[in-house]
Amino acid sequence: MKFAVGRQMSLVVILLAFSINTSAIILDIKDEINIPGAEIYYGRFKDRGIYKLFYSNDNSITAIKYGEQMVGSVLYRRPTPVDIYVQEYKRGDIRIISVHIYNSRSNKLYSSSYYHIQDEHCYLTTRDRKxxxxxxxxxxxxxxxxxxxxxxxxxxxxGDYNIWKSLTASYGDYRKALRLRFNNEKHVLNPILHIENTSARSAPPNALFGLFARVKWxxxxxxxxxxIRRGRFLTPLSIRIPPTVNNIFKPRNITRMPYYFRDLASHFQPVIPIHLVIDISSHEVNTPYLIIMANLERGQWLYTQYTVVPLVxxxxxxxxxxxxxxxxxxxRVRENEFVSHVELFKNSDSRIQYVVVNVTKYINHSLPPYRITTEIKRLYKLYCMDGNWGYLDLTDSITDEYLDILYNIPVDGSDVVLSDLIDPLRPS
Structure with a gap:
């Protein structure tokens, strides 16, 4: 079903007239700034989709719209209060909007509907399409x-701690909230914003990204x-913000869990690898094997770490x-090695960006201890040539003193040695 814009405009005029006479309110979810009495919550979904929930228990709301598009039945004034849940799922120029209206006291569902908005048109759709x-x-x-x-x-x-949990059906006291949950739908906590109070207003918020069912902070x-939610199982994990010692930031792996890498001969069945792509241009996490701690502001640098979680x-x-x-x-990893974490250093005063890929390599020997572990830091610098961006591999052309600069960042940004990093690592 498709609604013509002209018909919608007429309906809006009628509703506005009605609202003037009865002190009613039209809920326009497109205008986030001027939504009276509504709470707004944010999230994401696959392929960089953006999610929003608008919640209101204002009984004076008579209609719901998105700009000029009507999304939801006209509500007459009810003697009992209602709970209104409007969820918006946006990717590109497509929006799917769901509207659920409940009796606040009896939990009875008054109405439930789904809409597809694209190219200034509004279509009725279904939950399966959503x-x-x-x-x-x-x-x-x-x-x-x-x-x-x-x-x-x-x-x-x-006590001094706060705990956030993603609700499941086992929380009987939250039956009213669980009416937003349907079969085969899962909700995880991601991201966790403002894990520390050091970021300036101009900087992007520091955050922790992962598939979290529970967080204690x-x-x-x-x-x-x-x-971390992994199928039906939850795995506890302690995440440590890299320390600052005597005003010097010391980056290190944010997890202390050990990594295991057995010899292929010890497996009785063929190994089917799990492909883990670490995309340093994104903070999207859709696998339990990855955690991102993003945008730690340290002196002149923004520090982000992509950490492989050693679950397997x-x-x-x-x-x-x-x-x-x-x-x-x-x-791309080679035989007998794995990546433990990737570190991204962005200079806030320039477009300079360095990436450190931390690789662990196993070397087999015929004598004890038979296997020797070697830690390798591969360093890359972002560059632009003739309008094309890429990364220069500096691993074979650097010395430890240059890595020491990245791993000893003055948090006040006053040490001029940071600017010296620009020239020694610049390709000749």
Whole structure:
């Protein structure tokens, strides 16, 4: 079913006239700034989709629209309060909008509808169409400094700690919130915003990205406890913000879990690798094997770490590091090695960007200890030539003193040695 714009405009005029006479409100979800009495929550879904939830229990709302498009039945004034949930799923120029209206007291569903908006037209659609567009997983944004949380997230205090949980059917006290959950749909906590208070207003917010079912956080603490969802199982993991010692930032792996890499001969069945692509141009995480700690502001630099979570033997993982934005492949693992984490250094005063790929290599020997581990740091610099962007591999042309500069960053940005990094590593 398709609604003509002219018909919609007429209906809007009628509704506006009605609202003037009865103090009613038309909820326009396109105008986020001027939505009276509505709470707004954000998230993401697959392929860089953007998710929003608008929630209101204002009984004076009589209609819901998106700009000039009517999305939702006209609501007459009811003697009992209602809960209105409007969810918007956007990718590109396509929007799928769902509208659910419940009786606040009895939990009775008054109406449920789905709409497809594209090219200034609004079409009725179905929940199956929404699922095909969105997928089975929605990532719910959590701001650790906000008192408000998405209806499908539970926040509790435990002394100095706060814990956020993605609600499941086992939380009987939250039956009213669970009416937004349908079969085969999953919600995970991602990203976790403002994990520390050091970012300036002009900088992008620091955040933790991953498939989290639960997060435990204490203000000012450098350790964040997370539970990663992997199928039906939850794996606890402690994430550590890299330390600052005597005003010097010391980057290191944010997880302390050991990595295992067994010899291929020890497996009785053929190894089928899990392909893990680490895309340093994106913060999207759709696998339990990756966590991203992004945008730590340290002196003149923004630091981001892409960490491989050691949930399985690394022999089963096939790692590749890319930048899809500039269509560049930096590194692909070779035999008897794996990538533990990738570090991204962006200079806030220039367009300079360095990438360090941390590789662990196993070398077999005929004598004890039989296998020797070698840690290799592969360094890359972003460059532009004739309008084409790419990465220059500096691994074989650098000395340790240059890496020492990146791994000893003054947090106040006052040490001029950072600017010296620009020239020694510039290709001749």
């Amino acid at each position: 699922i095909n567009f969105v997928g089975n997983v929605v990532y719910l944004e959590v701001d650790v400094h906000s008192e408000k949380v998405h209806p499908l997230v539970k926040k509790v205090g435990n 204490k203000p000012g603490d450098k350790v964040i406890k997370v539970w 033997d690394q022999l089963f993982l096939s790692h590749m590091v890319v930048n899809s934005h500039v269509n560049s492949e930096l590194y």
